[in-house]
């Protein structure tokens with residue numbers, strides 16, 4: 038369940054999304070569908086705070102210990118002027134302490150889903166490291182809103198950030214992360230903001246009017262060592278291919294100029310015209326064009342699934358990027 042427009046409603050980020058995308062990968066005969074291998078949480082703790090990662094599997098047991106069922110959801114946060122240096126003991130306090138919104142909620146199976154999603158990202162990364170031109174990590178839940186020590190927006194572990202760091206730890210000198218989800222990848226930006234070894238490029242709905250609101254403006258270019266290695270393209274409601282592709286072209290040029298060893302794509306297809314929670318106007322025919330342009334970068338590429346909630350078309354659109362890439 039999620040809190041949306043003043044009501045607690047069934048979440049848009051639901052299991053059917055992954056099933057539909059998988060079915061489309063199969064019907065398009067895109068390549069072998071491989072199971073993920075189990076990984077320990079060491080790679081997660083390279084980009085997230087250890088206490089945050091250790092908290093995630095504890096949420097549901099702590100919630101249940103209060104005699105509760107339903108959906109575990111935060112409702113109180115350490116905002117400006119309050120204490121964020123003292124970690125509460127109660128589950129309601131901890132949920133607020135480790136989140137930026139009420140959008141990363143738990144039911145009994147959530148930790149298991151988070152862990153699987155993480156395993157999928159790392160397993161796919163290993164394929165690219167082993168020499169595959171590309172792999173697609175069909176992650177669910179998504180990850181790009183998860184920061185160093187916070188969850189939010191359906192995201193718990195930042196799968197793309199974990200994979201980017203994993204490539205670095207495996208010897209890649211430079212990694213680029215291109216986030217084309219409709220929403221700004223605030224977690225990804227935060228994680229790498231002061232680093233020059235991971236370039237982060239984000240195209241998204243303008244945070245003046247769109248979630249996640251408090252990050253993603255054009256003047257956020259990185260800090261310290263990371264100055265010049267973060268690029269945001271906030272775009273207005275109603276943006277269709279013409280405007281989107283212009284920003285995308287600029288973002289791709291930034292990636293090419295950086296000359297990374299490997300490219301990660303945070304692949305959200307909530308840029309689609311019929312997405313129920315988004316305001317861009319891409320059409321299904323645009324997604325293969327995106328894939329073809331990414332292919333032209335000529336980089337080993339790991340696609341990591343993020344958002345996209347128009348379930349009738351989520352498979353066609355996500356896989357459209359991949360088939361476009363294969364042609365390109």
Ligand code: 6XA
Nearest residue numbers: 140190191218220248344
């Ligand atoms: C606010 C909307 C969450 C958007 C999640 C998403 N409840 N992020 O798709 O990319």
Ligand code: ZN
Nearest residue numbers: 218219220344
């Ligand atoms: Zn999104």
